[in-house]
Structures are given as C-alpha cells and as structure tokens.
Amino acid sequence: MIRTFLLVIAYILIQPFEVIKLYKDNKIRELILYFSVLSLALVINIMIIRAFKFISLAKLINIILGLD
Amino acid sequence: MKKELISDKQGACMISMFILGSSLFFATGIEAKNDIWIAMTIAIILSSVIFIGYSRILSLFPEKDLFDIVDIMFGKYIGKIFIFIYTWFALHLSGLVLRNYGEFINTIGLVETPRIIPELFFIIICVWTVKMGVEPLGRWCEIFIIFIIIFILVTLGLEVRNMNIDTLSPMLYNGLMPVINGATAIITFPLCEAVVFMPALSCLKDKKSPYKIYLFGLLIGGFILFMVSVSTLLSLGDETISITYFPNYAAARRIAVGNFLQRIEAILAVTSLFTGFVKISVCLLAATKGITKLFHFDDYRFMCFPMGMISYTLSTLSYENIMEMIEWGSYSWKYYAFPFEVIFPAIILIRAEIYHRKNKIT
Numbered sequence: 001m002i003r004t005f006l007l008v009i010a011y012i013l014i015q016p017f018e019v020i021k022l023y024k025d026n027k028i029r030e031l032i033l034y035f036s037v038l039s040l041a042l043v044i045n046i047m048i049i050r051a052f053k054f055i056s057l058a059k060l061i062n063i064i065l066g067l068d
Numbered sequence: 069m070k071k072e073l074i075s076d077k078q079g080a081c082m083i084s085m086f087i088l089g090s091s092l093f094f095a096t097g098i099e100a101k102n103d104i105w106i107a108m109t110i111a112i113i114l115s116s117v118i119f120i121g122y123s124r125i126l127s128l129f130p131e132k133d134l135f136d137i138v139d140i141m142f143g144k145y146i147g148k149i150f151i152f153i154y155t156w157f158a159l160h161l162s163g164l165v166l167r168n169y170g171e172f173i174n175t176i177g178l179v180e181t182p183r184i185i186p187e188l189f190f191i192i193i194c195v196w197t198v199k200m201g202v203e204p205l206g207r208w209c210e211i212f213i214i215f216i217i218i219f220i221l222v223t224l225g226l227e228v229r230n231m232n233i234d235t236l237s238p239m240l241y242n243g244l245m246p247v248i249n250g251a252t253a254i255i256t257f258p259l260c261e262a263v264v265f266m267p268a269l270s271c272l273k274d275k276k277s278p279y280k281i282y283l284f285g286l287l288i289g290g291f292i293l294f295m296v297s298v299s300t301l302l303s304l305g306d307e308t309i310s311i312t313y314f315p316n317y318a319a320a321r322r323i324a325v326g327n328f329l330q331r332i333e334a335i336l337a338v339t340s341l342f343t344g345f346v347k348i349s350v351c352l353l354a355a356t357k358g359i360t361k362l363f364h365f366d367d368y369r370f371m372c373f374p375m376g377m378i379s380y381t382l383s384t385l386s387y388e389n390i391m392e393m394i395e396w397g398s399y400s401w402k403y404y405a406f407p408f409e410v411i412f413p414a415i416i417l418i419r420a421e422i423y424h425r426k427n428k429i430t
Contacts, residue, residue, distance in 0.1 A: 041377035
C-alpha cells in the first residue's frame with residue numbers, strides 16, 4: 001500500500017513539469033521517448049506490486065553466462 | 069545546450085568518490101584472505117594501466133565522450149551497439165548500487181521500513197542531481213571529499229586498538245591463485261567500474277585532463293580503499309570477513325573508546341551514503357546520455373526521471389534477497405563486468421589508434 005502511494009506521489013510530482021515543458025517546445029519525439037521509458041518503468045513496477053514473479057536479473061545473467 | 073566544464077580537481081574527486089562508492093561497507097577481494105593487501109596493490113597497479121587506456125581513448129578525441137567516439141569510429145550501426153551496451157551497463161550498475169544501499173539501510177538501520185522507501189528517496193535525489201548537470205556534482209565532490217577523507221581517517225585511527233597485526237601472516241600461505249582471484253575481483257569491483265565515467269567526461273578543460281583525472285582519482289580512491297580493506301582485515305580477520313554481509317561496517321562497530329566514544333559506525337554509514345550518491349548519479353548520468361544519444365537528442369536532462377525510475381525498477385529486479393546479492397557480487401560480477409570494463413574498451417582503443425593514425429597520415 002505504502003509502496004504504491006509513494007510511487008504515485010513520485011510520478012505525479014515530477015512528471016507534469018517535464019511534460020509541459022516538452023509540449024510547449026513542440027518536442028514530440030522527446031515526449032514519445034519520455035513516455036515510453038516511463039511507462040515501461042511504471043508497468044514493471046505495477047507488476048512487481050501485484051506480486052508478479054520475475055526471475056531475478058542475477059539468475060538470468062548467470063544462466064546467460066553459464067555460471068549457474 | 070550549455071557547455072558544461074569541470075576542473076581536473078573536481079574530476080579526480082568524483083572518480084575517488086565513485087571508487088569508494090559501495091565498497092566502503094562491502095569487502096572486496098576476500099578471495100585473497102589475509103593476503104588482501106597484496107591483491108589490492110596488484111589491482112591498483114593493473115587498474116592504473118587500464119585507466120591509462122581509458123584516458124588515451126578520451127584524449128584522442130578531445131571534447132568528445134565515449135558515445136560520440138564510438139559513433140565516429142564504428143559508424144551508425146556498430147556504434148549504436150556499443151552505445152546500447154554501455155547504456156545498459158551504466159543503468160544496471162546504478163540499479164545494483166541502489167539495491168546495495170537499500171539492503172544496507174534495511175539491514176543496519178531501518179529494519180522495519182520496506183527497502184524500497186529509502187531507495188526511492190535516494191534515486192529521486194540522484195535524478196535531481198543529474199538534472200542539475202555534471203558541474204554541481206563536481207563542485208559537491210570537491211567540497212565533500214575532504215570531509216569523507218577526514219571521517220574515514222578518524223574511523224581508521226580509532227580502529228587501531230582492535231587491530232591484530234598477526235592476521236597478516238603467514239604470507240601467501242594459500243599460494244598465488246587466491247591473490248590473483250582477489251586482484252581480479254578488486255579490478256572489476258570497484259576500480260574499473262570507473263569506465264562509466266567515459267561517457268560522462270566530455271566536459272574537460274584540456275587534452276591531458278583525462279590522464280590526470282583518472283590517475284589522481286585512482287590514487288586517492290585506491291589508497292583509501294586499501295586502508296579500509298587492510299584495517300578491516302586486521303580488525304576482524306579473514307574468517308569473520310567472509311561470513312559478514314558488511315565487514316567494513318562491522319569493523320567500525322567494534323570501536324569503543326572507554327564508555328564515552330561509541331557507535332562510530334554511523335560516521336562510516338553516512339560517509340558511504342555520500343559516496344554512493346556520487347556513484348549512482350554518475351551511472352545515471354552515463355545511462356541518460358546514452359539513451360538520448362541512441363535516439364539522436366542533444367539534451368539529456370529530460371530523460372533523467374524516466375531513467376531513474378528504470379534504475380529503481382532494476383534495483384528491485386536485480387536480486388531476490390540479500391544473500392543472492394552478496395553471492396552474485398562475489399562470484400559472478402567479475403565475469404559479467406570484465407568485458408564491459410576491459411575487453412570492449414580494449415577494442416575501442418585499438419580502433420581509435422588505427423583511426424587516429426589513418427587520419428593523421430591523410
């Protein structure tokens with residue numbers, strides 16, 4: 001609960017300033033990249049919050065490097 | 069975009085603080101056991117050679133950062149692959165360091181608080197710093213390195229009472245292999261992680277600056293790291309170090325001068341927070357510059373926040389628990405980081421030399 005709350009606060013606090021600035025300067029490509037990366041982070045965070053089980057990066061890298 | 073400039077002194081301070089980073093509470097090179105001082109010396113000497121290589125790349129292309137250099141030398145497609153590789157490395161490293169601090173705070177202080185809360189505040193401060201640019205970070209490092217050196221020296225001075233010099237003997241009892249393993253571990257964590265400075269250091273005053281910055285940074289950071297590691301070994305012994313999550317912190321906890329000077333470890337905790345802040349900020353700066361370069365944008369600042377959030381997400385995804393973090397850091401990190409820190413820079417250096425000579429002739 002507190003995790004979701006903090007995440008939402010963090011996103012709301014910082015996002016509008018950036019977006020308004022980019023929109024005013026007519027920087028559409030920047031806006032697309034901004035929202036793509038932010039959405040990726042948000043989606044993964046929500047999945048983690050909803051207890052979606054991810055394999056840890058450490059394990060994944062070990063498998064890729066053949067160290068497991 | 070306004071051109072940013074940092075002085076050699078500021079750059080060297082940044083590298084020193086970067087090297088100290090999370091290694092102020094982790095032990096590195098524990099494979100060498102009681103020969104850690106030999107491993108540390110070998111690692112510093114070998115790292116200075118690698119750092120000369122990094123500096124050479126940067127000095128061949130003044131006022132260009134690593135991303136510009138690979139773009140010029142390797143062309144559109146291979147250049148982009150290199151940019152992607154180093155963006156990933158910087159971003160992943162920032163996530164890993166953030167996780168280290170989350171676990172550290174969660175273990176030693178805020179036990180009941182979820183790990184992600186200190187991490188969130190930490191990353192927001194780093195995002196803010198990166199947004200301000202490399203100049204304020206350089207100035208901050210120039211001021212705070214003095215306090216950090218004083219704090220560490222005071223802590224080490226007070227630790228002397230708990231030290232046992234016999235821990236250092238017998239020398240090379242287990243042979244040379246553990247020392248070599250230890251030296252490799254120290255090279256990959258934390259010394260040559262400074263490769264992420266290459267994208268960040270396009271703001272130097274003259275052509276010789278990369279050499280000065282890298283070598284002075286290594287000298288100061290390496291010396292402090294050497295002192296901290298050796299004093300921890302002398303205080304705790306190699307057996308205790310190998311079973312403790314945060315040995316340097318554990319060594320500082322044992323400081324007690326009479327009944328009036330205790331809990332000095334808080335100084336080490338605060339100091340490591342300062343150095344970690346620099347490390348995460350530099351990694352984030354490099355990652356942000358990388359992603360904007362990948363998509364051909366001039367300004368990087370607008371991407372600081374999304375990249376900070378990705379770094380925060382990576383910190384959660386990196387490990388399942390603290391045990392996995394310590395194990396992966398000790399055994400797998402060196403294999404994972406070695407190509408990024410040594411092999412790819414070597415390829416870039418060779419290509420840069422060829423490119424430079426060809427252009428000189430024509």
